Amino acid sequence: MSGRYEPDSIIGRVVNEIEETAIAVLLGLMTLITFINVVLRYGFNTGLIWGLEATTFLFAWLVVFGVSYAVKVTANLGVDALINLFSPPVRRVLALLAAAICIAYAFLLFKGAWDYWANFANLPKTTGRWFPTGLEEMKRTSYRGWYEVIDIPMPEWLRWIEPLMNEGESYEKIPRFIPYFILPFGMALLLFRFVQAGLRIWRGDQASLIVSHEAEDAVEDVAHMNRGD
Amino acid sequence: MEVAILFAMVVGLMLIGVPIAVSLGFSSTIFLLVLSDTSLASIAQSFFQAMAGHYTLLAIPFFILASSFMSTGGVARRIIRFSIAIVGHFPGGLAIAGVFACMLFAALSGSSPATVVAIGSIVIAGMRQVGYSRDFAAGVIANAGTLGILIPPSIVMVVYASATDVSVGRMFLAGVIPGLMAGTMLMTTIYIIAKFRNLPKGEWLGWGEVFEAGADAGWGLFLIVIILGGIYGGIFTPTEAAAVAAVYAFFISCFVYRDMGPLARPDGERNLSLMRKPIALVTAFFHRDTRDTLFEAGKLTVTLMFIIANALILKHVLTDEQIPQSIAAAMLDAGLEWWAFLIIVNIILLIGGQFMEPSGLIVIVAPLVFPIAIELGIDPIHLGIIMVVNMEIGMITPPVGLNLFVTSGVAGMPMMRVVRAALPFLAVLFVFLILITYIPWLSTYLPTTFMGPEIITN
Amino acid sequence: ACDDGEIVIKFSHVTNSDRHPKGIAATLLQERVNAEMDGTACMEVFPNSTLYNDDQVLEAMLQGDVQLAAPSLSKFEQFTKTFRLFDLPFMFKNIDAVDEFQNSETGQAMKESMTRRGLLGLQFWHNGMKQMSANKPLIEPSDANGLKFRVQNSDVLKAQMAALGGSPQPMAFSEVYGALQTGVVDGQENTWSNIYGQKFFEVQDGITETNHGIIDYLLVTNVDWWESLDADVRDQLATIMAEVTETRNAASFEVNQQNRQAIIDAGGTVRELTGEQRAKWVEVMKPVWEQFTDDVGQENIDAAQAINAKH
Numbered sequence: 001m002s003g004r005y006e007p008d009s010i011i012g013r014v015v016n017e018i019e020e021t022a023i024a025v026l027l028g029l030m031t032l033i034t035f036i037n038v039v040l041r042y043g044f045n046t047g048l049i050w051g052l053e054a055t056t057f058l059f060a061w062l063v064v065f066g067v068s069y070a071v072k073v074t075a076n077l078g079v080d081a082l083i084n085l086f087s088p089p090v091r092r093v094l095a096l097l098a099a100a101i102c103i104a105y106a107f108l109l110f111k112g113a114w115d116y117w118a119n120f121a122n123l124p125k126t127t128g129r130w131f132p133t134g135l136e137e138m139k140r141t142s143y144r145g146w147y148e149v150i151d152i153p154m155p156e157w158l159r160w161i162e163p164l165m166n167e168g169e170s171y172e173k174i175p176r177f178i179p180y181f182i183l184p185f186g187m188a189l190l191l192f193r194f195v196q197a198g199l200r201i202w203r204g205d206q207a208s209l210i211v212s213h214e215a216e217d218a219v220e221d222v223a224h225m226n227r228g229d
Numbered sequence: 230m231e232v233a234i235l236f237a238m239v240v241g242l243m244l245i246g247v248p249i250a251v252s253l254g255f256s257s258t259i260f261l262l263v264l265s266d267t268s269l270a271s272i273a274q275s276f277f278q279a280m281a282g283h284y285t286l287l288a289i290p291f292f293i294l295a296s297s298f299m300s301t302g303g304v305a306r307r308i309i310r311f312s313i314a315i316v317g318h319f320p321g322g323l324a325i326a327g328v329f330a331c332m333l334f335a336a337l338s339g340s341s342p343a344t345v346v347a348i349g350s351i352v353i354a355g356m357r358q359v360g361y362s363r364d365f366a367a368g369v370i371a372n373a374g375t376l377g378i379l380i381p382p383s384i385v386m387v388v389y390a391s392a393t394d395v396s397v398g399r400m401f402l403a404g405v406i407p408g409l410m411a412g413t414m415l416m417t418t419i420y421i422i423a424k425f426r427n428l429p430k431g432e433w434l435g436w437g438e439v440f441e442a443g444a445d446a447g448w449g450l451f452l453i454v455i456i457l458g459g460i461y462g463g464i465f466t467p468t469e470a471a472a473v474a475a476v477y478a479f480f481i482s483c484f485v486y487r488d489m490g491p492l493a494r495p496d497g498e499r500n501l502s503l504m505r506k507p508i509a510l511v512t513a514f515f516h517r518d519t520r521d522t523l524f525e526a527g528k529l530t531v532t533l534m535f536i537i538a539n540a541l542i543l544k545h546v547l548t549d550e551q552i553p554q555s556i557a558a559a560m561l562d563a564g565l566e567w568w569a570f571l572i573i574v575n576i577i578l579l580i581g582g583q584f585m586e587p588s589g590l591i592v593i594v595a596p597l598v599f600p601i602a603i604e605l606g607i608d609p610i611h612l613g614i615i616m617v618v619n620m621e622i623g624m625i626t627p628p629v630g631l632n633l634f635v636t637s638g639v640a641g642m643p644m645m646r647v648v649r650a651a652l653p654f655l656a657v658l659f660v661f662l663i664l665i666t667y668i669p670w671l672s673t674y675l676p677t678t679f680m681g682p683e684i685i686t687n
Numbered sequence: 688a689c690d691d692g693e694i695v696i697k698f699s700h701v702t703n704s705d706r707h708p709k710g711i712a713a714t715l716l717q718e719r720v721n722a723e724m725d726g727t728a729c730m731e732v733f734p735n736s737t738l739y740n741d742d743q744v745l746e747a748m749l750q751g752d753v754q755l756a757a758p759s760l761s762k763f764e765q766f767t768k769t770f771r772l773f774d775l776p777f778m779f780k781n782i783d784a785v786d787e788f789q790n791s792e793t794g795q796a797m798k799e800s801m802t803r804r805g806l807l808g809l810q811f812w813h814n815g816m817k818q819m820s821a822n823k824p825l826i827e828p829s830d831a832n833g834l835k836f837r838v839q840n841s842d843v844l845k846a847q848m849a850a851l852g853g854s855p856q857p858m859a860f861s862e863v864y865g866a867l868q869t870g871v872v873d874g875q876e877n878t879w880s881n882i883y884g885q886k887f888f889e890v891q892d893g894i895t896e897t898n899h900g901i902i903d904y905l906l907v908t909n910v911d912w913w914e915s916l917d918a919d920v921r922d923q924l925a926t927i928m929a930e931v932t933e934t935r936n937a938a939s940f941e942v943n944q945q946n947r948q949a950i951i952d953a954g955g956t957v958r959e960l961t962g963e964q965r966a967k968w969v970e971v972m973k974p975v976w977e978q979f980t981d982d983v984g985q986e987n988i989d990a991a992q993a994i995n996a997k998h
């Protein structure tokens with residue numbers, strides 16, 4: 001496809017392939033689990049009781065992981081009506097300002113994601129309301145490794161984490177720190193990609209952080225049919 | 230006062246080129262940190278739970294995926310052929326067929342831009358070949374494409390249902406009559422213009438062509454039966470319907486139309502039959518085309534959900550500061566009549582639609598207006614349809630309109646020319662909006678008939 | 688909004704604020720705290736899941752982002768398995784037995800059983816006894832065989848439906864009405880007030896008065912926050928909570944009977960069971976207890992049964 005992101009190094013291509021395949025696989029799994037559950041319920045009067053919860057987690061993984069990819073390939077929607085009216089130097093200043101805001105946003109969300117996830121993994125949150133000023137002193141409520149999800153059963157091959165995370169008590173369902181791990185991971189990637197994008201704008205390799213509408217790639221693919229008079 | 234600053238900040242950030250999602254999320258985060266004692270952890274939780282905690286929104290990726298398979302797999306082409314066979318011989322026939330094709334594709338797809346891309350790219354080229362002006366063609370398609378969110382399924386309706394806890398199934402049913410009506414109004418307008426301006430009309434190709442084209446398109450169109458029949462026939466929930474639609478679309482494109490996947494052959498060559506290559510039943514799941522379609526749909530889901538998740542953070546601010554209650558109290562104390570309230574809703578949405586992606590806008594506006602609407606005795610389903618129609622109009626009004634962008638891209642003409650071209654039909658949609666706003670029956674008749682009167686349980 | 692210097696108490700719940708038993712109790716609590724503790728404390732109630740749903744709210748509470756919540760008892764499974772006691776079918780004969788058990792030594796101890804995980808139970812709030820409904824008459828337990836039931840997310844309730852030969856289906860609450868109507872699921876179990884409030888009776892053949900279980904709530908707080916309060920503030924809050932609980936719990940039976948009557952008045956069918964029929968339901972569902980005895984503790988079951996025998 002013409003609007004497709006083309007990485008310029010071998011490592012870049014490998015990483016890109018991994019990212020795109022991950023997005024495809026997550027969406028494919030969501031669809032399959034949901035579909036299988038319909039078949040099981042309607043056809044066989046049964047179902048995977050954990051299917052719904054697993055699908056919602058995959059959905060969260062898809063989006064939380066995917067946002068950094070969307071930044072990398074500049075796929076996020078924005079409004080360019082006003083910035084198009086300015087001269088290129090002004091536009092560049094605005095784009096740098098926008099990048100700074102995006103970096104600040106990703107930074108705050110990354111801190112929030114860590115603080116949210118850490119206790120589920122028996123790790124300390126950061127202190128400080130805006131900026132991390134240190135690590136909390138662990139108290140009784142800071143250990144939440146025991147906190148399980150609602151439906152997804154604990155697989156046998158994961159039992160080795162029980163002594164590490166749950167004082168040796170066995171898990172009935174998987175602990176929450178597993179599905180929630182995507183949050184700090186995804187937000188760290190998002191921060192990284194926004195910093196990269198900011199640098200590209202600084203160097204003049206990229207003009208802005210946005211596309212003006214959601215179907216831009218698809219439009220490019222078909223636009224040739226109506227070019228010329 | 231604080232709210233005004235919040236909204237000014239959101240709009241200001243958008244205008245300097247910050248992505249919509251970040252504008253919403255960053256402004257809301259700053260507000261929560263300054264005004265309330267909410268922690269950053271809680272904001273991260275909101276972000277994650279936008280997906281993990283909203284079962285209804287799960288329908289969005291599935292409908293996007295179904296639509297992607299349909300676009301890649303050659304359904305649009307077949308729908309257009311069928312439409313031409315049916316209405317192509319009227320004055321303005323190809324334009325009318327374009328609208329008709331948009332209506333059919335809208336019944337398979339949940340989004341408006343997707344409808345414009347799928348149908349517009351082919352129909353606009355076709356119309357120009359038989360002598361229509363490029364402007365007329367673009368104007369028709371930009372408008373008809375907006376039906377994508379009115380005729381079920383509809384991503385915007387899913388978001389509305391999720392934001393207000395009404396049933397998705399009801400919203401879908403509610404869109405049927407308005408969708409058919411808007412399409413008919415557009416087609417009638419073209420017919421009248423065609424009579425006056427003597428626009429080209431096609432040949433009647435005979436019933437044979439109607440049936441043959443119908444049979445060919447039928448595999449794709451059967452999806453309508455699956456979605457609506459499945460939901461109202463008690464086989465699956467609306468969310469599951471979307472997943473089933475995606476799986477069905479995959480099978481149709483890979484094994485029936487074979488325009489994608491292991492059985493596809495380059496342009497001009499006959500696609501392989503499954504008999505010739507039965508292994509395709511397995512390889513189709515891992516074929517590059519399948520992966521690419523999943524990936525494209527996934528990417529679109531990500532950008533859309535990024536906006537919705539951040540809009541939900543903004544909603545968190547509004548809830549936390551109890552804004553909906555104060556606005557509701559102020560409006561009700563002012564003795565607002567229901568019709569005046571609906572005008573205000575129309576205006577808010579038309580202005581908001583200039584900056585925001587429709588789903589994100591619904592997430593923010595629905596909680597603000599919903600409680601007032603209930604107090605004033607407005608049916609929640611009716612309110613939902615009004616909001617959807619407003620979104621449609623927002624998509625084709627300058628300065629910012631999703632469908633305008635897409636049409637200008639697809640038609641290869643400047644935005645302002647598309648705007649002018651769309652104007653006469655936009656007038657039709659405005660009349661339509663007024664009808665929808667003040668005749669609740671149009672929206673509520675089908676859901677009430679099939680599902681009983683709407684209950685407000687909250 | 689709250690004044691400066693007041694202790695802000697955020698209370699997030701998932702029902703309406705003026706018709707549902709929990710919503711009414713929360714509203715009453717808010718009114719009394721804001722009137723009697725003005726200047727000291729200020730309560731903000733967020734109804735209708737506008738801030739958090741029942742699962743998220745407990746996470747938010749441990750994080751310190753919300754101070755009060757009242758999820759249904761089955762939502763505490765992750766904190767302590769002893770709460771599975773309340774989901775076991777036919778554990779209690781009626782709401783009076785439930786009430787007496789909750790106020791007994793064993794019941795009161797359960798409120799404090801989650802402190803090691805950060806939660807402190809303050810009060811039990813009644814909704815009422817659960818009834819069963821489906822798209823066909825349920826008279827004998829075998830009538831439920833092969834039916835799909837929407838249940839709350841709880842292992843006990845899933846096991847209970849499986850014992851009936853039914854298939855348990857988890858489902859978002861907002862989708863239940865539509866799913867019952869179209870037949871995606873065949874039946875559900877709920878209290879009279881929920882069945883009337885959600886209009887489930889409109890899309891079911893009838894409601895069978897099984898009284899087979901309970902739906903109650905636990906008013907719960909973050910134990911660290913609670914202990915951080917000044918003793919006199921804490922005592923005053925606790926007193927108001929106890930009084931509100933007594934008033935609303937006393938009214939809960941009445942509310943459910945009114946809703947039961949309202950269902951009949953609206954044309955819904957209510958089926959009563961004979962003693963013999965009910966015994967059959969007990970016989971089929973009670974074996975579920977065995978699966979969960981280890982979780983709940985035999986001594987707790989015994990205590991509950993001792994109280995039950997008096998009613």
Ligand code: NA
Pocket residue numbers: 334335336337338339340376377378379380381382383
């Ligand atoms: Na549609």
Ligand code: NA
Pocket residue numbers: 582583622623624625626627628629630631
């Ligand atoms: Na617009």
